[in-house]
Amino acid sequence: MLNFILDVIMVCAIGCVLIYVLPSLWSYLESAETKQDRTIFALTDDGWRIALHNYAPLGPKIGKPVILCHGIAGNRFIFDLNNAPSLAAYLRSQNRDVWVAELRGSGCSGRPGLLLSDYPLNWNFDDHLNYDVEAIIRNVINETGTDSVHWVGHSMGGMLIEAYISRKKPSCVASAVALGSPTDFTGMKTHRFRHVVRIEAMLKIIPFNPFQLLIKCFLPILRFAPSLLSMIVSPENIEWWVVRKISAIGTESVSSSALWLDMARFLSGDKFADPSGKPYLEGIEESKTPLLAISGAKDIMAPQKAVLSVCETSADDCVRESLILGKQAGMEQDYGHVDLLLGTRAREEVFPIIERWLARWDCVTSQECKGTPNRDS
Numbered sequence: 001m002l003n004f005i006l007d008v009i010m011v012c013a014i015g016c017v018l019i020y021v022l023p024s025l026w027s028y029l030e031s032a033e034t035k036q037d038r039t040i041f042a043l044t045d046d047g048w049r050i051a052l053h054n055y056a057p058l059g060p061k062i063g064k065p066v067i068l069c070h071g072i073a074g075n076r077f078i079f080d081l082n083n084a085p086s087l088a089a090y091l092r093s094q095n096r097d098v099w100v101a102e103l104r105g106s107g108c109s110g111r112p113g114l115l116l117s118d119y120p121l122n123w124n125f126d127d128h129l130n131y132d133v134e135a136i137i138r139n140v141i142n143e144t145g146t147d148s149v150h151w152v153g154h155s156m157g158g159m160l161i162e163a164y165i166s167r168k169k170p171s172c173v174a175s176a177v178a179l180g181s182p183t184d185f186t187g188m189k190t191h192r193f194r195h196v197v198r199i200e201a202m203l204k205i206i207p208f209n210p211f212q213l214l215i216k217c218f219l220p221i222l223r224f225a226p227s228l229l230s231m232i233v234s235p236e237n238i239e240w241w242v243v244r245k246i247s248a249i250g251t252e253s254v255s256s257s258a259l260w261l262d263m264a265r266f267l268s269g270d271k272f273a274d275p276s277g278k279p280y281l282e283g284i285e286e287s288k289t290p291l292l293a294i295s296g297a298k299d300i301m302a303p304q305k306a307v308l309s310v311c312e313t314s315a316d317d318c319v320r321e322s323l324i325l326g327k328q329a330g331m332e333q334d335y336g337h338v339d340l341l342l343g344t345r346a347r348e349e350v351f352p353i354i355e356r357w358l359a360r361w362d363c364v365t366s367q368e369c370k371g372t373p374n375r376d377s
Contacts, residue, residue: 030248032082035089036100039108042139044131051076051108052139055088055098063362064174065097065144067136071155071180072259073212075107076100077250078154078341084242085346087152087354094355097144101136103128103157106252121207121256126274128156128259133164137172148174150358154341155180155302158293159272162310163280165289175290175361177354179340180299182306183281185266203261208254216253234298234336237343246342285313290320290364292357294350296335297326325350 036053043049053076068079068088079100080088091098102109104123140149151161151173158178165171182188203209215222222229223240233243266272273279295307304324311320326334331349340350 030245032249034076034080042135044135046131048104048111049109050104050132050135051102052136053100055092057095057097058093059095061097062095063358064146064148064150065099065140066091066150066152066358067140068098068100069151069153069157069160071157073252073255075102075250075252077246081242081246081250081342084342087341087351090347090351091355099140103132105255121254122258123256124258125262129160129163133160141172148172148364150175152177152354153181159183162284165287166281166284169287171289173289174364175358177292177294177357179294180296180302180307180337182302183272184306184309185272186270188267188306203257207257209257209260212251212255213253215247222247231300233338234334237333237335238339239344242342246338281310288318290318290361293322294340295324296337296340297324298334299337301337
């Protein structure tokens with residue numbers, strides 16, 4: 001009996017080691033660097049250092065600074081993956097001053113400390129909204145001397161800016177673009193993303209979402225799991241090596257279970273609301289910030305209704321527009337979740353749409369954009 005118990009312990013120990021070692025191995029094998037000119041760190045009011053990667057314009061600067069923000073469990077690579085379409089590089093080539101932000105717990109961002117500085121893994125959506133977004137905008141304004149900024153967010157990065165402009169009226173945001181950002185969760189608990197709800201009990205016990213590690217462990221065979229793959233990309237619209245690389249280095253191995261529990265709450269409650277039940281978009285109809293919501297025609301993770309409903313109401317003098325990117329809109333292919341940024345023709349089909357929207361609102365001025373010194377270099 002003792003030998004059996006020892007064997008079980010040994011098997012479990014080996015399994016745990018493999019679960020942690022394999023993702024690190026794939027990340028090492030696929031390692032790459034982004035091409036920013038410099039990186040600074042914005043200090044949040046609760047003590048986190050948020051990485052801001054600056055891509056300086058190639059020529060005389062035009063327009064307002066542009067902040068690019070990733071989604072849940074993502075990082076800077078979604079905007080600048082080596083040899084793949086890069087929104088950061090594209091906007092820089094248009095002479096824009098680009099700032100790629102990494103939210104707490106992602107990429108180069110962390111809490112100051114000698115060891116395990118990002119632990120415990122207990123940050124949530126409100127921490128990103130109340131601390132990270134505020135510090136990012138404040139520091140970009142301080143660095144550039146501008147009165148307002150553009151914000152382009154992918155997935156949760158778009159959800160955050162929509163919630164932010166709902167609360168901050170007026171805001172320092174000249175315009176916002178949300179790519180594949182669901183804010184209407186009605187009926188989505190029967191959606192494929194419902195697996196987050198199914199592991200809700202587990203997330204209350206362990207500090208991170210185990211699915212992220214498992215996906216990275218099985219990265220080499222991800223290509224042969226079409227059901228899983230189609231949740232994050234439209235396979236015919238993206239090259240396999242891009243999927244492999246973004247899975248290896250553009251996805252964090254672990255992130256806070258508290259944040260994933262927030263996503264489970266949105267799904268199970270059919271409502272994009274804080275723990276008290278107050279909708280994050282309450283008051284967005286009064287916001288003056290122009291908003292462009294973009295959905296992929298084949299985005300399974302963020303269905304069209306969930307993404308575009310935010311544009312149904314707006315102030316009389318505010319512009320809200322929505323787009324569905326796919327063949328019906330004249331695109332070569334239907335777009336999924338990740339290929340909105342990394343699709344084979346994203347540079348030719350998606351990026352110019354974003355640039356035209358930004359140029360349209362470069363003239364917007366802010367009434368409330370005086371930054372205060374809060375930078376940790």
